[in-house]
Amino acid sequence: MxxxxxxxxxxxxxxxxxxxxxxxxxxxxxxxxxxxxxxxxxxxxxxxxxxxPDKQGLLLDLIGSHMDDLAQALAQVDLTGPPLTALEAFIRFHIRFNVPRAEAVFLSYMELRNLEPENFAQIEARRRDYEQRLGAILEAGMAAGDFIASDPRVTTMAIIGMLTAIPQWYREGGRLPLSEIEDIYWGLVRRSVVAA
Amino acid sequence: MxxxxxxxxxxxxxxxxxxxxxxxxxxxxxxxxxxxxxxxxxxxxxxxxxxxPDKQGLLLDLIGSHMDDLAQALAQVDLTGPPLTALEAFIRFHIRFNVPRAEAVFLSYMELRNLEPENFAQIEARRRDYEQRLGAILEAGMAAGDFIASDPRVTTMAIIGMLTAIPQWYREGGRLPLSEIEDIYWGLVRRSVVAA
DNA sequence: GTCTATAGCGGGATAGAC
DNA sequence: GTCTATCCCGCTATAGAC
The missing domain is CATH 1.10.10.60 (Homeodomain-like)
Structure with a gap:
């Protein structure tokens, strides 16, 4: 005031x-x-x-803010349920969060290499934490027999890669609404990892 | 001589x-x-x-050569078999071609925006042709009932995204040999699109 | 084919007036 | 808080000697 x-x-x-x-x-x-x-x-x-303070500080601010937003938004998601429920929640969250922020997502990924080493390390650690949230769900589901036993780390990277590419081709007002994209991706992931 | x-x-x-x-x-x-x-x-x-002739020409040469190599290598792959066979061939080809060329793949993707417009358009068209090879396989498989009927274009982008991310985390001499990575990815794709 | 030297320009960042 | 002016540096690309 x-x-x-x-x-x-x-x-x-x-x-x-x-x-x-x-x-x-x-x-x-x-x-x-x-x-x-x-x-x-x-x-x-x-x-x-x-x-x-300088150009580098501006870049760090942009990427750091994006990571803050991501962490805060994920914290609102309930991932404590059974693996199948948690997996669906994570997939849908990731798409809903990232697609409307295509610019920040793209920048945060492409410009990592232009961060000075200490800044890079800090951001990279936060990115790994995020990916590990998915990894933990997959590990739990495989251990419980709900998911097909495969390599959880490779599966994590495959799913993250698939999801993260969406903002690169999705255009608002395009052929399909985002809710349908979300359903299609969830179907692909569910069939690929959930035991029949 | x-x-x-x-x-x-x-x-x-x-x-x-x-x-x-x-x-x-x-x-x-x-x-x-x-x-x-x-x-x-x-x-x-x-x-x-x-x-x-100049710096831009050097960039175009690097990206253009990579696209040449990709097209030439794909031409050696037999994709004329039934959809399931063709899909597996495409998946395994993509991984085997891209992973050992991580540097060129990364560059060809990240630096697209630094190509002058006419150069960009030319490269982009070739990239779309490549993706459409996968799209055609998926369309054929869905039409034949071999694959689960879903949206072939979205599925194409999902698979390409998943595969293209591999060079970003895979490291030679890492935990798993490339042949195993290939098997894991083929399993993920197969389960997600092939009708039971 | 490579070198040295340089033209001409635009970059990041700062100083000091207002 | 913004401006103008400027320092100093590094950039792409070229010219001409060897």
Whole structure:
């Protein structure tokens, strides 16, 4: 409440992140200049440094925020049920979360290599934690005999790969609604891992 | 035979492409300078222009050569059998072709956006042709009742996504041999699409 | 075919006025 | 908080000697 209404920093800050996300997702981190980002926001390049210590900090902020959002959203999902229920919940969550965030997903994956080593390690650890949530479901289901006994780690990577590719081809307003895509993918996964 | 043995252009040319592929795969097209590529080869930057008209031409050469290799290798595969046989052949071919070429696969996908529009369109068309080979198998199998009737286009993208992610985590000399990875993936695909 | 040297440009980041 | 101006650097690509 003490904060002034209309303060520029409340408006410009988000605009900087949004402009950077859009341009970096489209052209790549190294190919986008601070001047281009500033032009997209409608300020001069020097003004960006009120919102980020440097270009690398901006990238880390974008990817880190995306990982925050992912972790927080997953925390709302109940994965404590039986393996089959948990698996379906995870699959549907992943699709519903990622597809509307195609830009951030794409950026967070493609620009990992442009993070400085310590930043990279931190993000990578969080990504592995996320994947391991799926891995644990598969392990539990295989141990219980609900799922076909196969290699849970390879199966995890196969499912994550399949799901993560969706935002690359799915277009809103396309041939099929997202709910149907979700059903199709769940069908593919269910048949491939659930014991008959 | 008229060509002199030991001519530098026969040796330096491939070295330039190899160095560029390695560096661009690791750091990204925009982040890698012609000077870095030259240093990796062991020449000065100006010498590179004996082998490429410009930096963009080098990128197009790398991605285009990869697509050439892919098309030529696929042409050796017999996909004329019944859908189930053709599907297995395609799956195993894709894994066997892509995994040992992780660097080129990664680069060819990640750097598409750095191709100039006409170059991009040409590569993209060839990629779609490749994916359609799988699509046709799925359509035939669904029409014949061998495969579970589902959406062939979405299923194509799901399978391609699953397979294409393999080089991102598979490491030679890792826990499992490639032949076993191949078997696991074929099992996943078979169960998900083949009618019981 | 490779070198050295350089033209010409655009990059990230900072200083100081307002 | 934003601006203008600028420092210093590295980039692509070319010219001309060898």
């Amino acid at each position: 003490a904060r002034k209404q209309g303060s520029h920093s409340d408006i410009t800050g988000p605009k900087v992140r949004q402009a950077a996300s859009k341009l970096i997702a489209r052209h790549g981190y190294a190919a986008v200049s601070m001047r281009q980002i500033a032009a997209e926001v409608g300020v001069q390049a020097g003004a960006l440094y009120n919102y980020t | 008229a060509r002199k043995q030991g001519s530098h252009s026969d040796i330096t040319g491939p070295k330039v492409r190899q160095a560029a592929s390695k560096l661009i795969a690791r750091h990204g097209y925009a982040a890698v300078s012609m000077r870095q590529i030259a240093a990796e080869v062991g020449v000065q930057a100006g010498a590179l222009y004996n082998y490429t």
